[in-house]
Amino acid sequence: MASKSPLKIVSWNINSVRLRAPNVERFMAEHNPDVICLQEIKCQNAEFPEKAFKQMGLPYLAVNGQRGGHHGVAIASREPLEILEAPDLCREEHARVQAVKVAGVEVHNIYLPAGGDTPDPDANEKFAHKLDFVQRLGNEYSSLDGTPRVLVGDLNIAPHPSDVWSHKQLLKIVSHTPVETEGLEGAREAAGFTDLARHIHEDDQRLYSWWSYRARDWAASNKGRRLDHIWTNDEATGLTNMDSYRVHLAYRGGWKPSDHAPISIELARP
DNA sequence: ATGGTGGAAGGTCCA
Numbered sequence: 001m002a003s004k005s006p007l008k009i010v011s012w013n014i015n016s017v018r019l020r021a022p023n024v025e026r027f028m029a030e031h032n033p034d035v036i037c038l039q040e041i042k043c044q045n046a047e048f049p050e051k052a053f054k055q056m057g058l059p060y061l062a063v064n065g066q067r068g069g070h071h072g073v074a075i076a077s078r079e080p081l082e083i084l085e086a087p088d089l090c091r092e093e094h095a096r097v098q099a100v101k102v103a104g105v106e107v108h109n110i111y112l113p114a115g116g117d118t119p120d121p122d123a124n125e126k127f128a129h130k131l132d133f134v135q136r137l138g139n140e141y142s143s144l145d146g147t148p149r150v151l152v153g154d155l156n157i158a159p160h161p162s163d164v165w166s167h168k169q170l171l172k173i174v175s176h177t178p179v180e181t182e183g184l185e186g187a188r189e190a191a192g193f194t195d196l197a198r199h200i201h202e203d204d205q206r207l208y209s210w211w212s213y214r215a216r217d218w219a220a221s222n223k224g225r226r227l228d229h230i231w232t233n234d235e236a237t238g239l240t241n242m243d244s245y246r247v248h249l250a251y252r253g254g255w256k257p258s259d260h261a262p263i264s265i266e267l268a269r270p
Numbered sequence: 271a272t273g274g275t276g277g278a279a280g281g282t283c284c285a
Contacts, residue, residue, distance in 0.1 A: 015285085016277055040285080042278065069278035070285090114285055126284095156285090213275040213285095259276075259285085 006241060006266040007103050008033040011152035011228055012251075013111070013210075013260035017041040017074065020258060021052040024076075027251060028056045033264060034078045035102055039111035039154045041065055041072035048074060060102075066095035073098050073109050073153070087140035089133050096133075101147075104270040105236065110137075110153035119177045127174065130156070131183060138187030148236040148270050151193060154210075154260060155229050157184045160198060162206045163226035175225055193231035196265055200242050209247055210260045218252065230265050239267040 010033045014020050017038055024036065036058060041048065045065040053061060058076035062083050065072040072095045075081065084099040084106065096111040115130035122128075134157075141151070159181045161167035170176040188195060197207050208224025215221045232240055244266035252261040 019277070040277090068283085070283080116284090214273080216274085256276095 004269070006244070007035065007105060007269055008244075008264060008266045009107065009150060009152065009230070010036045010262050010264045011039075011109070011154075011230060012036060012262035013039040013154040013228060013258060015040050015042070015258040015260070017072075018043055018047065018049055020256065021049045023251060023255065023257070025052065025056045026254075027248070027262060028058065031248070031264070032057075035107060036076045036262075037107065037109040037152050038074045038076070039072075039109070041074050042069050043072060062098055062100050064095045064098040071095050071111060073111050075100050075102075075107060075109050077102050079103060087136070089136045089140060091132055091136075092129060104148065105239075105267065106147050106149040108149065108151040108153075110151065110155065112137075112153065112155040112157070114156045115174045115180075117174060119172060119174045119179070130174075131179065134180070134183045134187050137184075138190040141187075141191035141193070144233075146233070146235050148239055148267075149233040150236050150265075150267070151229075151231040152263075153229065154227055155184065156227050157181060158225040158227055159184050159195070160203060160226075162203050163208070165206075165208070165223040165225070170225075175227060188231060192233055194234075194237045196230045196232060196237075196240065196242075196245055197226065197263075199237075200245050207247065209263055211252055213259050228260055228263050230263060232267075235270075236267060239270060241266045241268070 116126035118124040209228035211218040
């Protein structure tokens with residue numbers, strides 16, 4: 001019965017939802033998830049391709065878009081969503097955070113600031129903003145109740161050495177500097193979340209979810225980073241089917257791909 | 271040491 005089927009949740013930095021609605025449609029046809037959390041939708045609320053999503057079987061939408069073609073997050077669902085107040089994580093008031101409750105599970109969708117090129121908060125305001133966002137993340141999620149809670153999104157930090165193609169060569173590159181990786185791990189632990197990918201896979205297993213557009217051949221060079229994450233609180237960890245974690249590599253290729261691959265997990269319904 | 275690509279906006283920013 002539908003009520004006993006697992007809840008399949010996807011996180012995907014789509015890099016323009018208007019351009020890539022067909023990619024989402026293909027994913028739906030192939031994997032049939034219940035909830036898709038998108039980041040970098042790059043449109044305003046009224047511009048979201050609502051009709052296409054309804055037609056592909058995701059009629060329930062929570063859209064947090066932004067003017068100017070930047071940022072923006074959305075959650076699309078097969079079943080009804082209750083929109084929740086999201087934690088105040090972004091001091092710049094970008095559209096980067098949203099939260100819903102679906103099938104008894106809280107789903108938080110986050111697009112953490114990339115942080116610019118210079119990993120120095122005094123010289124680079126974007127990096128300072130990124131660190132502030134991480135700090136708030138740890139604080140805000142430390143005091144919530146024990147509802148099953150899943151936090152997903154593009155966190156723009158690859159915390160483990162095996163989350164990047166070269167730990168040594170990326171130590172001074174934004175996304176893998178110690179202040180970011182230690183900050184994110186500290187925030188996650190303070191808030192009581194489990195990083196599912198690293199709970200499932202040993203640290204000698206390299207895991208990536210993003211490959212730059214700038215490589216001549218992203219698959220051949222394989223210089224990836226794990227920037228996209230699925231975290232669960234203890235209540236949700238207990239519902240998680242650990243064998244179901246996937247990075248959907250095929251969607252980094254194909255027609256006009258995003259530079260991020262979708263990742264997914266399945267949970268038993270509470 | 272540099273520039274490489276991509277999207278959207280709009281004559282440049284963000285990633």
